[in-house]
Amino acid sequence: MTMQEFFHMGGHGFYIWTSYAVGTVVFIGLFLMVKFQRDKIIKQLRRRYRQQKSVNEQNSKTTASSNKAG
Amino acid sequence: MTWQWFHRLSSPKWFYQISGRWLPWIMGISLLLFSAGLYQGLFNSPIDYQQGHTVRIMYLHVPTAFASMMFYVILAVAAAVGYIWRIKLAHMAAVSAAPVGAAMTFLALSTGALWGKPIWNTWWVWDARLTSELILLFLYLGFIALHQAFEDREVGDRAAGVLAMVGIVNIPIIHFSVEWWNTLHQGATISKFEKPSMDPAMLVALLLMIFAVLLFCTAIMMYRMRNEVLSREHNKSWVKEVVGQ
Numbered sequence: 001m002t003m004q005e006f007f008h009m010g011g012h013g014f015y016i017w018t019s020y021a022v023g024t025v026v027f028i029g030l031f032l033m034v035k036f037q038r039d040k041i042i043k044q045l046r047r048r049y050r051q052q053k054s055v056n057e058q059n060s061k062t063t064a065s066s067n068k069a070g
Numbered sequence: 071m072t073w074q075w076f077h078r079l080s081s082p083k084w085f086y087q088i089s090g091r092w093l094p095w096i097m098g099i100s101l102l103l104f105s106a107g108l109y110q111g112l113f114n115s116p117i118d119y120q121q122g123h124t125v126r127i128m129y130l131h132v133p134t135a136f137a138s139m140m141f142y143v144i145l146a147v148a149a150a151v152g153y154i155w156r157i158k159l160a161h162m163a164a165v166s167a168a169p170v171g172a173a174m175t176f177l178a179l180s181t182g183a184l185w186g187k188p189i190w191n192t193w194w195v196w197d198a199r200l201t202s203e204l205i206l207l208f209l210y211l212g213f214i215a216l217h218q219a220f221e222d223r224e225v226g227d228r229a230a231g232v233l234a235m236v237g238i239v240n241i242p243i244i245h246f247s248v249e250w251w252n253t254l255h256q257g258a259t260i261s262k263f264e265k266p267s268m269d270p271a272m273l274v275a276l277l278l279m280i281f282a283v284l285l286f287c288t289a290i291m292m293y294r295m296r297n298e299v300l301s302r303e304h305n306k307s308w309v310k311e312v313v314g315q
Contacts, residue, residue, distance in 0.1 A: 006113075009123035015188050019127045019181045020112075023134070026173050027286060033169075034293040041301050045313045048304065 080157045082299040083308055089292045096292070100285035107278030115271040127185040129275050132259075133283035135178035138206060139241055141171035141287060145213070146238040149231035159295075161227040162302065164234060165217060166294035170287045172210035179203060190254050198247035199255040202240060209237040223302065 009016045079085075111129035118125035145167040152160035182200065183193040194200065213230050220226030248257045259268055260276070268276075303309050 009126070010117065012122060012124045012188050015124060015184045016126050019130055019184045020108075022180050022184075023130045023177055026177050030170065030173055030286075030290045034290055034297065037297050038293070038300075041297055042313050045300065045304050045309070049310060049313070 080159045082159050082162070082303050083306070085159055086296055086299050086312070089296055093289055093292055096285055096289045100282050100289060103278050103282035103285065107275055107282050110271065110275035110278055115275045116269055121189055124185055124188050125272070127181055128272075129279045131178060131181040131185055132276060133280040134174045134181065135203070136280060137283050137287050138171055138175040138178050138203070139244060140284070141167050141174060141291070142206060142209070142234075142241055143238070144291075145171060145210075146234045149227075149234040153228060153231045153235070158302065159299075161224075161231065162295050162298035163291070164231060165227070166291045166298055168210055168213050168217075169294065170291050172207060172214065174283070174287060175203065175207040175210060179207065186254075195254055197253040197255065198251035199244065199253050202244040202247050205240055206244060209233070209240060213237075 007013050007017070107129065111126055115126070117123050145164050148160045148163040148167060151157055152164060179200075182203075186195075187193050213234050216233055217226040217230035220229060247253065248255050260273070300309055300313065304313075
């Protein structure tokens with residue numbers, strides 16, 4: 001089988017290669033989407049944890065100062 | 071005591087750890103099966119005496135169609151387990167199975183159209199098999215949309231879970247549609263009970279591709295579940311450790 005015959009697929013190359021192209025796009029897309037989702041979640045959680053940390057520090061400062069005042 | 075394994079199994083932390091260890095293997099084996107299956111399907115298998123080369127679309131069409139139904143069953147069973155026993159991990163599994171199943175349904179439909187055009191001389195017919203598979207795509211999309219419609223994720227889990235459980239009636243309809251109704255679509259080629267009516271080289275290609283697709287879909291579902299675990303269990307100290315500050 002020559003390369004040309006292989007891509008020609010007996011005249012049905014268009015249908016076969018489009019099928020496999022769509023398949024490749026969907027499979028790679030599924031993988032990339034899940035990777036992007038993970039990166040996004042980790043970014044969001046890191047931001048959330050930093051905010052919580054700074055709120056906690058602020059709270060402990062205010063309680064410390066109010067304790068002094070009291 | 072008999073329930074201990076069940077609890078361990080339904081622990082998001084346990085799942086996150088064990089899936090992290092398994093996933094590289096599942097992905098690796100899936101990619102090996104894909105390369106072997108594609109080689110066998112595109113180079114190393116004979117043409118069909120009626121359909122010529124277009125039979126090679128089968129090696130993508132049948133595995134994705136099979137996966138589209140299998141992942142719906144997984145989705146519905148997971149939703150039911152989550153609904154009945156209120157197990158969080160089961161709901162995470164249901165939510166993670168949906169996009170994978172929807173993608174496989176889309177592939178089954180589009181490769182089917184690309185196969186139908188040269189062989190049936192039409193992209194689409196409103197017959198029982200094709201219509202019920204299209205309904206499957208709408209069930210997946212309905213599940214995803216309904217789940218996202220709720221502010222409270224746990225209410226969404228339960229509402230979308232009911233849709234998933236009701237929608238399972240469509241699965242036997244898809245499966246038996248080629249027997250119950252007159253249709254352009256051909257019947258099953260591989261069956262558990264009979265000798266398959268196809269060339270061994272074709273059967274090898276088909277089986278390799280089926281396992282490749284199923285493993286790949288399982289891996290994607292597990293990756294999605296891991297994301298769900300991180301996002302839903304974000305208040306747990308172990309998640310904070312994993313994510314890092």
